[in-house]
Amino acid sequence: KAGVTQTPRYLIKTRGQQVTLSCSPISGHRSVSWYQQTPGQGLQFLFEYFSETQRNKGNFPGRFSGRQFSNSRSEMNVSTLELGDSALYLCASRLGGRNTEAFFGQGTRLTVV
């Protein structure tokens, strides 16, 4: 069974640009969550999608948005990039129930210059 796949693995963008990250969950998993990991703030929750609907949202500005498609694949978009958006972005998939185990992808390393 394939694991959680995140693309791309590495990305370099310029301030002011926008970026889209992709996450393909484990087959059959309907929940996809996104986390931002930085040395200073640690791991912070961005949002969760379940069956194409945003189910939960963290405390991030509106520049961060996401969506989920009918095949459960999810995309995360960050507009008007700032230097502080440089981070490792991790995606986690779960079967569906809130208390089921989360499986993580290898992340996308975003560098904003």
Add this chain to the structure above:
Amino acid sequence: AQTVTQSQPEMSVQEAETVTLSCTYDTSENNYYLFWYKQPPSRQMILVIRQEAYKQQNATENRFSVNFQKAAKSFSLKISDSQLGDTAMYFCASLGGSQGNLIFGKGTKLSVKP
């Protein structure tokens, strides 16, 4: 709000010895779950062990076990017979029944020395 605190930024242990990583948490939930995740240099977050708060028995997974003290809101991880491959960042996390997101601690960097 839920919080998770790991007070040991870095630890080291000799190969084959035992090490314990500390974690405390705070939650108002009655039904919650606690986890330890390992993040090696490859960056992929791997679940090490999971504990349901309503279960009094401490969870164990091979060389990994937890000491869950519900009243004290403490959830420590014990690694027995440490191996070089255990070198990684370890994150303690909680998941509340009413929320679907994990709350992570800041992590403990564990180095296993030969």
